[in-house]
Amino acid sequence: MHDCRSSGASRWCYAGSLLWGLLAVGLPLLIVLAISFATRETYGWIRWDFSLANYRDLLHPLYVTIVWRSCAMAAAVTGICLLVGFPFAYVMARSSPRWQSFWLMMVLIPLWANFLVRTYAWIFILRTDGLLNTWLMQMGLIGEPITFLYTPWAVLIGLVYGYLPFMVLPVYASLEQVNPVLEEAARDLYASWWDLFIRLLVPLTVPGIIAGSVLVFVASLGSYLTPDLLGGARTMMMGNLLQHEFLVVRDWPLGSAFSIVLLLLVMVALWGYRRVTSAAGPQEFIR
Amino acid sequence: MILETRGVMKSYGGPPVVREVSLAVREGEFFSILGPSGAGKTTLLRLLAGFEQPDRGEILLQGRPMAGVPPSRRPVNTVFQSYALFPHMTAEENIGFGPLMQGLPRDERRRRIDELADILRLDGLRNRRPAQLSGGEQQRVAIARALVNRPAVLLLDEPMAALDEQLRQSMTAELKRIQQRVGITFICVTHHQAEALALSDRLAVMEQGRLVQVGTPEEVYEAPASRVVAEFLGRSNMLAGLVRLIGPDRGELAVPRLNLAVGIPSRDLVNLSDGQDATLVLRSELVLVRNEGPHVESEAGVPVVVDQVDYAGTHWRYRLRLDGGVFWQAMVSNGNGHKRFSVGDRVYACWHRDDGFLLPE
Numbered sequence: 001m002h003d004c005r006s007s008g009a010s011r012w013c014y015a016g017s018l019l020w021g022l023l024a025v026g027l028p029l030l031i032v033l034a035i036s037f038a039t040r041e042t043y044g045w046i047r048w049d050f051s052l053a054n055y056r057d058l059l060h061p062l063y064v065t066i067v068w069r070s071c072a073m074a075a076a077v078t079g080i081c082l083l084v085g086f087p088f089a090y091v092m093a094r095s096s097p098r099w100q101s102f103w104l105m106m107v108l109i110p111l112w113a114n115f116l117v118r119t120y121a122w123i124f125i126l127r128t129d130g131l132l133n134t135w136l137m138q139m140g141l142i143g144e145p146i147t148f149l150y151t152p153w154a155v156l157i158g159l160v161y162g163y164l165p166f167m168v169l170p171v172y173a174s175l176e177q178v179n180p181v182l183e184e185a186a187r188d189l190y191a192s193w194w195d196l197f198i199r200l201l202v203p204l205t206v207p208g209i210i211a212g213s214v215l216v217f218v219a220s221l222g223s224y225l226t227p228d229l230l231g232g233a234r235t236m237m238m239g240n241l242l243q244h245e246f247l248v249v250r251d252w253p254l255g256s257a258f259s260i261v262l263l264l265l266v267m268v269a270l271w272g273y274r275r276v277t278s279a280a281g282p283q284e285f286i287r
Numbered sequence: 288m289i290l291e292t293r294g295v296m297k298s299y300g301g302p303p304v305v306r307e308v309s310l311a312v313r314e315g316e317f318f319s320i321l322g323p324s325g326a327g328k329t330t331l332l333r334l335l336a337g338f339e340q341p342d343r344g345e346i347l348l349q350g351r352p353m354a355g356v357p358p359s360r361r362p363v364n365t366v367f368q369s370y371a372l373f374p375h376m377t378a379e380e381n382i383g384f385g386p387l388m389q390g391l392p393r394d395e396r397r398r399r400i401d402e403l404a405d406i407l408r409l410d411g412l413r414n415r416r417p418a419q420l421s422g423g424e425q426q427r428v429a430i431a432r433a434l435v436n437r438p439a440v441l442l443l444d445e446p447m448a449a450l451d452e453q454l455r456q457s458m459t460a461e462l463k464r465i466q467q468r469v470g471i472t473f474i475c476v477t478h479h480q481a482e483a484l485a486l487s488d489r490l491a492v493m494e495q496g497r498l499v500q501v502g503t504p505e506e507v508y509e510a511p512a513s514r515v516v517a518e519f520l521g522r523s524n525m526l527a528g529l530v531r532l533i534g535p536d537r538g539e540l541a542v543p544r545l546n547l548a549v550g551i552p553s554r555d556l557v558n559l560s561d562g563q564d565a566t567l568v569l570r571s572e573l574v575l576v577r578n579e580g581p582h583v584e585s586e587a588g589v590p591v592v593v594d595q596v597d598y599a600g601t602h603w604r605y606r607l608r609l610d611g612g613v614f615w616q617a618m619v620s621n622g623n624g625h626k627r628f629s630v631g632d633r634v635y636a637c638w639h640r641d642d643g644f645l646l647p648e
Contacts, residue, residue: 181367181371182374184358186384187338187358188336191359191388192388199384
């Protein structure tokens with residue numbers, strides 16, 4: 001094993017990882033970027049010329065709708081994950097150590113199961129003769145089965161379910177750093193529960209909230225499996241469009257242009273994250 | 288009485304942390320609760336603040352029972368041990384938090400913040416965050432943040448614990464000044480006896496969840512009610528023995544183990560009976576270390592060997608060994624031509640008989 005801290009070896013280790021990074025990330029990205037300026041030929045071949053036609057094609061209302069729908073869906077998923085995840089993370093952070101590890105396991109265990117399998121489970125729950133409808137009818141709440149599956153709602157539920165841990169974990173980590181005495185001080189100074197959350201806990205956990213939001217937003221924006229399985233053809237998102245362009249239509253140049261746009265959206269989200277957290281100075285928030 | 292507790296008990300599942308505490312605090316008083324760590328002081332304070340509910344007994348504030356009343360509805364505010372300032376707010380925002388939550392109008396809030404910033408000398412620090420304030424400054428902000436709400440009682444949890452020794456001394460004087468200026472009742476929990484003695488109008492000594500003595504600092508220091516109080520309050524020397532009454536106004540404490548008998552202070556004779564076990568308590572600053580034994584009737588003394596000598600600036604601190612493995616401490620003022628003794632010297636530890644204090648066992 002090389003010790004990367006020793007001076008001579010460090011340069012080689014550094015060069016190695018740089019090389020690896022270039023090969024594994026930089027090169028494929030450059031190829032995608034190059035293809036995005038090329039043109040599609042018959043049978044899906046690529047003609048290497050330079051044109052902005054693919055990017056112009058992306059302005060087609062159909063594609064714009066899909067980009068818009070993806071962003072709106074990702075934003076909705078992020079919002080719901082925050083609303084559900086924050087109170088959950090709070091309860092976790094304020095439980096006794098034993099309960100904390102129990103809750104942590106409950107959050108992590110689903111991540112060990114295959115995502116595909118877990119999404120299929122939702123099909124069984126949501127379909128017309130599925131668990132949810134059977135249960136609602138037995139309770140006498142509805143007379144007719146409701147169509148959940150293959151609607152945007154099913155996608156929303158599936159994505160919230162899938163990415164909730166990515167919100168809970170960073171928010172929990174932030175909340176755990178907030179000294180409980182601060183909450184007592186706020187209560188002693190006449191703060192209501194609402195004030196406690198809005199004026200104390202939320203400002204003190206901004207780094208965790210933003211980290212969780214970025215994780216959930218980015219993951220939702222590029223999601224492919226969930227909209228594909230739970231949304232059907234009517235709820236196409238960017239991930240599905242990419243798959244469609246590359247594998248079905250075999251229009252690699254258009255698909256590449258689309259990938260670049262998706263990448264830029266993600267980078268904007270990450271840049272916003274960097275800006276907010278560095279302006280706030282995370283250290284200042286602790287204790 | 289601005290605050291009263293009657294038979295308050297609290298346990299966290301195990302043995303009670305606070306047992307049968309009955310206490311009455313007068314309006315405008317600086318009252319301290321003094322005791323070693325783990326005595327239940329902080330729990331008692333949390334019961335008063337409303338962070339905990341007593342298992343039994345009741346707490347009355349301004350004559351009103353406080354059972355089930357949450358902290359936000361009690362006319363008390365707390366200065367926390369670590370100050371618990373809100374790290375994302377400036378000093379001024381911290382101070383203004385209580386009035387803001389109470390929904391006071393803007394002018395009133397401003398007036399109160401100005402008033403407290405003046406009393407606590409916070410001008411120039413008002414726009415700083417807690418991280419930019421020193422320990423002493425943070426403490427002043429914490430006190431202002433609590434006082435700005437004009438509570439009937441201010442609770443302070445080990446207010447000096449986070450400060451260094453020098454700051455602690457100047458803040459002790461400062462705290463007294465603040466309390467006199469605002470005229471609010473202060474209840475202060477501390478394990479630091481010098482601080483409690485200097486600050487308090489009255490104090491309570493707490494031990495294993497019980498109040499063992501309540502009184503003025505002089506009363507408690509000069510006439511401790513038990514060995515525990517005596518041990519905790521001063522570097523007191525102890526000697527256990529058997530009471531022997533010789534005449535109507537004469538008696539002595541016999542210590543057969545040391546083959547020794549020392550005179551009993553005449554004021555204590557009335558409380559004692561012949562043959563009773565008792566302990567002599569003698570504060571270390573009242574011990575005279577010298578070559579000769581007691582030479583007048585009003586003196587008492589025991590032969591000792593100097594075991595250790597420390598120079599402590601204003602005085603010499605001697606560790607003295609009595610026969611039978613008992614150690615005493617003597618603080619001898621550094622002046623008046625005191626001749627320094629050395630380790631191994633055979634000398635006498637003497638005292639004025641009435642400076643001693645006899646506690647029946």
